[in-house]
Every structure is written in structure tokens, then in C-alpha cells.
Amino acid sequence: MRLAVSCIDRVGLAKDILVVLEGYGINLFAIDASNQGFLYLQFAEVKFDVLSELLPLIRKVEGVSDVRTVSFMPSEQEHYALKTLLKTLPDSVFSLDVKGRIRIVNESALMTLNMGEHEVVDESLNHWVQGFNFSRWLSEPQVLAQATRVNIGQSEYLAEMLPIYLPDEQDKSILAGAVVSLKSPARLGKQFNALQNQTAGFENVLAVSDKMKEVLVQARRMAQLDAPLLITGETGTGKELMARACHDASMRREHPFIAINCAAMPDSAAEEELFGYVSGGEVVKRGFFEEAKGGTVFLDEVAEMSKAAQVKLLRLLQDGTFRRVGGDVEVRSDVRIICSTQKNLAELCQSGEFREDLYYRIHVLSFHLPNLRDRKVDVIPLTEMFLEHYSQQLSIPIRRISAPCREHLLSYAWPGNVRQLKNAIFRAVSMWDGSAELTVEQLKLPSYAEGFGYFDHEFEGSLDDAMKQFEANILRRLYPAYPSTRQLAKKLGMSHTAIANKLREYKISKPKGS
Template sequence: MSRILVVDDERNVLTSFQHLLGKKGHEVLTAKSGEQALSLLGSNSPDLILMDIRMAGLSGLETFRQAKAIVPKVPVIMMTAYGTTDTAIEAMKLGAFEYTLKPFDIPKLTALIERALAMGQLMRTPVTYGAADADARAQRIIGKSSKMIEVYKLIGQVAPSNVTVLIRGESGTGKELVARAIYHHSQRAERPFIAVNCAAIPETLLESELFGYEKGAFTGAVARKPGKFEQASGGTILLDEVGDMSPSTQAKVLRVLQEGTCERLGGHETIRVDVRLLAATNQDLEALIRDRRFREDLYYRLHVVTITVPSLRERKEDIPLLAEYFLKRYSRELQKSGMRLSPEALERLSAYEWPGNVRELENCIKQAMVLGQGDVLMPEHLRLGQSSAVQLRSAPESLNAVRELARQHLEQAPGSAHQHLIEQVEAQLILEALMQTQGNLAQAAKLLGITRPTLREKISKYRIQRRVHLNQREG
């Protein structure tokens, strides 16, 4: 559950947000003025602030400036009517996460809130490495192998400077954790950290996401919007899966690195940005250069310093430490303290090749804790090869089934194929989780990575309660 502060001088807006966010399981604080909001921040640190631009008394923009001085790592979403978007854009230049127009599009607003909460969590959760007596709130990079000691040394050497760092490694090795460790130990740790997954954003949208756009730059561009480089100015930006960028986007990133400037789509104004760039990839950039799919000049700008994160199969001696860490990390969340691995289970973990690396190991341990009975996890509790999406990517028959399903939806439901396919897959995923946990809502929600209120909403939406017996117990 997250704590969200809503600041607006209209009581009906505050009431609507209390209802909307309360249903999602969030704690909602409300303030009718900027002055009241700043007073609340002195005693209550929220995870997110939603603030109206135009309010009586202290303006939204001035309240934002003062709030950022009190809680610099709390993301702020500015709420604005159409005629005040210039002020909202100014707030984004000063570090606001995003702005949203009134009247609200509820599904888009809900998705925006979830993204802001996720980014805030990344910024506030410290990442430590090496030391065993780490901050209890921190996420840790685990390992004592020689390859990981080398990674720790490089993090310590590059973190205090502003040098560009290229982080390489297979999927699931922890490249983003390394990037966040660099950020948290840098001189920019109190400034924004923004991670952009270049592979997850369609090529046609990535440029506008990174560099922003002017009003009228394309259909749907109803107002100017700053890009991620502007939002991260003064802080750090991580370009994850940097090898997936198009040539035109690569050229613009190169300009940022060379000149510290960029232009919004559809604009001519040169915008100066002060940002530290970290890049991550699981691809062979040298091969992409040979194939003329990646710019050689950008490559040399990116790998001023390169940190290579080893695969888990290259450091199997770290598996017992990682397993113990994940057992402790999820014991409170799953309310299963004291669980441990049997020697036979640990031996099985050490013998497996882990194509999905640390992420697959984490998912395997968490799934075993959810489904296991008693205090000792045995080999039969470990569903190796089933706990990672790696298996889907590596199995042609699974990919063919997904492609066929997608093709059918595109043919049979043109115009609504995306919604129908997502709903069909989501319903099946929820049903499978409930079946694996014998209908236990708490365990199914943890297995899915969502809250119980969200799970209940989806169960009702898809009428799943008619097909599976639901166990309402907490455990």
C-alpha cells in the first residue's frame, strides 16, 4: 500500500481521489491548499503527490518548488486544466514527473499513478553491494565471487564522477541494480533517476518519450511535453536495452552526449540538459556495428567505462548467498519466516544452468515459498525451468502458440484486438494462479505481484469465482 497526497482546492476532486485510490488499497492524504500540503509534508512523507496547478493562496508551482526541497525523491504529478498547461510544463522542467489534464481519463490516470509510484520506489530504495550489514530498506547486489568483487570495485570507482557507463550482461543478471547503485552512491543521488526501457517502447514513440514534443508535432500532440532528458536534468538517466534504439534516436542521444543539448519533436528550440547517462544492454553491440544497426561513434561515447555483470552460471558459488537473501527478503512479505532450503534443494539449485540468471532464481525461490508447506523447501518445491519467461522465449512451440493467438485476434477483432487478447490472457493467468494456490487470494495475489483488492476486482471482472473455489483466508 502506498501513501498518496492529493492537493486541490476543490473538495469534489479530493473526494473522488479518496474513492478511486482507496479502492486500489492506497492511503490517501488530502490538502485543500498549498500551505496545508507543505504542513502535512513536515510530518507525513508520501510516496506520491498529485497537485493542482491553480489554487487559491500559494500556487501549485510555488508549492511544488517548496515540496521538492522537503521531499526531493517523491514524484509529483501536476493536475491542470487545458488553459494552464504552460505552467504544468514549467513544473516538469523543474522536475515534476508528469502532468495530467482535467477532466481525467481514469484508466490513463491510474496507469500514470502506478508508473510514478514505481519510479519513486526506484529513487528512494537504496542499492548496496558487498557489505553484509546493509540498510534494512535497501536492495542488495549479492555475491562474493571474484567476478562480483570486480563489479563492486568498478561501481565504487565510477559512482562519484559524471562519466558515462555502459553496463553489459545477459537478461536477468541485475544490470538495472548496478545502474541504481551507481546513482545512489553518486553526487547526483538527491536529483532525479529515470529509467527508460528502449525495447519496451515502440520505435515510433521512443523519440518523443526521450526528447519530448511540441504542440502539433503529430496527431494527438495537443500540448507541448518535455521528454525524459529534460525531466532528468541535474540527475541520472538509464537507457536500458540501448541496442534497440533506431538510428535516428541514436543520433539524438549522441548529440546529448557530445553537446549537452536536444530538441523536442516538431520544435526548433535548442534545450540544454545536464544529465548523467548510464546505458545497459544484453546485445552484442560490436556485431550491431558491423551490421550497421548501431552507430560506432555512439558506441565509443557510451563505453567510456564498461561494467560487465556476470551470468549466474559464471558465479555458481554465489547461489547459496542469493537463495538465502531471497528467503529472508520474502519471508515477511509472504508471512513465512524461518523457511530454509534442504541440502538436496540447494544442490539442485547449484546444478541448474539458470538461463534467466538471478531474476529466474528469485522467481523460483518466491514461487517455492508460496507453494511450499512447512519450514523446509525440498527439491520437489523447486519448479526449475518454469519460473521464468525465458522458457517462453526459448520454446518455439510456445512462441508459435502466442503468434497464432495474436493472429486470430487481429483477424477476428480488428480495432479491439489488443484489449480482447490482453483480457483473455490476463483471465487465464489469474485462473492459473488461483488453481496453483487452491483459491487462496493472499497467496495468488503475491504470486501475481498485485494487491488483493486489485485481484478481487479482476476476479469479479472475469467472473472467475464461478469457475474456481476461492479461499478467503488471509494465509
């Protein structure tokens, strides 16, 4: 039985109500006080006639305005809401007391430990988790949030520890324990891939710089036009993100969006994957252009497409039809084609590596995504966006960006563009060490100089040593293909004697079997 008593805040009110309950021999199980003018009581079930006498007597208590039965106490609702939340969490979660002993544990944690709740409650978490001393951490003068790698048996996890502080009457903090969550590397990877693969519209494309704002204006207009679209830009600039945004803003948004990486498809399988396959008059496989009926097909790195597939794509763009591999039936396809490339297609057409007629067919509409070096004003807003997203995703406090880190972010060349920045932030957040600021060291960015590429801070030796090492590597790679000193000398434009001397100097012997 539970009662909600509507009342004012008066000293002795609870005592007067308890006197009424005592008169009926009722033993109180629990009491909840609310700062919103309610007092909640829980006791054993009583008969209806007893309750009919009890309620009017409670209403007569000074300061009580009403009393009614309720289904649950506020503390019960909070308890079971927390229990349900912990039950649905896929990560292992432990609540510890100030000694590092387990007080609350969720089902995922019990499955990880392969034990029952009664076996782990009141036991030290360090009985099962190695690599971090929880009791020592909780006994420190100032307990700060931590994140570190730990092990349960042979399995590795990322452990995130957050202290629980309660305010006392002087508004000071009292340490009451900690919450520990364990994430497996596989789960972290799945969370990361979920962000990488999610469909996003233009509203999710961050643009602070004038260059990127101009691109978004162009892209929004072109998204509405049902014509082939070519998106150019360096690797990592977000070409697929923009292609998805164009699809989401088009009349085809209710139909499939299929992304195909042409560089990852072997030439032998490209035609079958794109257009389907027929054997013995039966359709063995439907191609992407059939599966995307009514939607959009995104051909990423179209410059890598095989010559045979280029011919079929050209015909599809010309009359909207194609034939499956091994078939002679014309199949009509209703799709919009969006292509992307980081290469110069015009130059590839001149060299014969890409069909010129196909180039003009896919280049009806186009826009170019600027690299991150040319939109530096977007770097800090992008960093803050990724920091917030991954921190929330991994249940880690959002950090500030330190001043040196800001300078480094703005001065770095970003050869991998937005993708490189996103990966760097994910790595820094997932390996959080409890610090309040994001630092240069946590980003772990490889050294890179515009126009020169990556370089190594740990290089030792002279320039002459480096040149000799490079020269020796070239000779070792070419000697098997040009297995005589005369052939190798002709290939490299040097004299036979010079090549023989260098092979002797670098102790490069004649390839076996030549």
C-alpha cells in the same frame, strides 16, 4: 482509577492489599502482576480525600515500598497496541479458538466479509471461508502451520494459518487456537513489485564470489565519475540494480533517476518520450531528459533504440543539447547517461544496426556483470537472502534449504540469472505448504541444459517423429509467403518434387486466395 504498587514477591501480599480496599468498599475491576516488582490495580474512581487516606494505608502493607496512580494497566497497553496493529494491517486477520470460532477480527477482515464485528465473533470461520476445514485442522494430534488457497465467494486468497501454543507449568505446549491471515493475489503482486522496483545502493548488492566483488570495486569507482557508463550482461543479471546503485553513490543522488526500457518503446514514440514534443510553438510534452534534470537517465537495452533516436542521443552526448520533436529551440540537458545491453554492440556496429560513433560515446566507462553460472558461490547466499526477505514480507516462517535442493540450485544453469532465482523463491514462499524445508519440487524450475536450452521431461515419441513435426511446422509457416511449390522449393534449397511430396505427406494445402 489505576494504581501501580511497587512491592516484593510475598505470599499473601495481594490479599492484604485487597483487605485495605475492602475497608473502603472498593470493588476491584482488574489486577495485573509483573515479574519486575509491580502489582497493578484497577477500580472505580474515588474521591480525592478517600484516595489520600487509601495510599498511605497500602504503603503500610508489609512488602510494599511505594504506590502511585498510573494512566493505564500493562494489559490495557498490550490490548490496545495489538488492536492498533491489527487495525493498520492491510491483510484480513482472524484469531480463532480451538474449535475454529472467531475470537478477534481486524477491520480489513470485516471489510472483506462485508459484515460487522458482532456478526462474526463466536461464529465459525468456515461459514465464510471455503477450501479448508479450520476446526478439523485444529483437532489434529499435532497442529502445524499451513498455507493454502481458499475462497470467499468468488474471490481467491492465500490463507496462512499459524497455531497458538501456550507453555504450561511442565513447560509443555498447550494449543490455544490459531491466527489466520488472508492475502489476495493482487496484494501479493504489489508486494513483489515493491521489491522489484525499490531503489538499492551498493550495500544491497550481494557479492560473495571474487568475480562479483571485482565488479563492485569497479562500479564504486565509476559511480563517482560524471561520464557515460555502459553496463553489459545477460538478461536478469541485475543491470538496472547496478545502475541505480551507481546513481545513489554519485554526486547526482539527490536528483531523479529515470529508467527507460528502450525495447518496450515503439519507434514512433521513442523520440517524443525521450526528448519531448512541441506543437504550434507550445510544449505539449517534456521528455525524460528534461524530467531528469540534474540526475541520471538509464537507457536499458540501448541496442533496441531506433535510428532516429540514436542520432539525437549522439548529439546530446556531444554538446549536451537536443531539440524537442516539432521544435527548433535548443534545449540544454544536465544529466548523466547510463546504458545497458545484453547484446554485443561492437558486432551490431559492424552490421550497421547500431551507430558506431554513438557506441564510442556511451562506452566511455563500462563494466560487465557475470552471469549466475559463472558465480555459483553466490547462488546459496542469494537464495537465503530472498528466502528471508519474502518470508518476512509475507509473514511466513523462514525455511531451511534441504540438501537435495542445495545441490539442484548449484547444478542448475540459471538462464534467467538472478531474476529467475528471485522469482522462483518468491513463488515457493508465497505457496508455502507448512513444510520446514525448501525442496526441489517447490522451486518448479523448468528443465534446462547448458548449450541446449529448455527441454521437456514429458516428450513422447521417436526422434524421427520429432523431426517430422518440426519439418511440418516449418512448411506451414513458409507456405503462405511462398505459395507455390516451386517458390517454396527454391527458398528451402530442395527439389520441386520433394517439396510437393512433403506437402502431401503432411496434408498441407495451398493457402486460400493464392
